[in-house]
Amino acid sequence: MRTRETMTISLPPEMVREVDEVRKREHRTRSELIREALRVYFGTARALPVYAPTARERREIEKGREEMRRGESVTTDELFSPLDRPHRKARPESGRTRTAPRARAATRRA
Secondary structure, three states: OOOOOOOOOOOOHHHHHHHHHHHHHOOOOHHHHHHHHHHHHHHHHHHOOOOOOOHHHHHHHHHHHHHHHOOOOOOHHHHHHHHHOOOOOOOOOOOOOOOOHHHHHHHHHO
């Protein structure tokens, strides 16, 4: 009886770097780290509610996938980049209340 089976996976280079950093810090092998990550994932996934998309949602999901295949999408970085720009600083308050132009004119006439 086999106690282990070999599985080959592919990961982006950055994720491989992260795996290697953690495994070195924790003195584990890659396999040990991945097994533990899967145990945690499976334990967490069981606790999450299962959601089945409606027929309309499935159509919209497929529509989005088609748009992505055609290159008609943006990355999350592109989506959030405007939010990363620094905002203008607010003017310091002078302590007095500003009067609207019409109110000032009426005050002068009185």
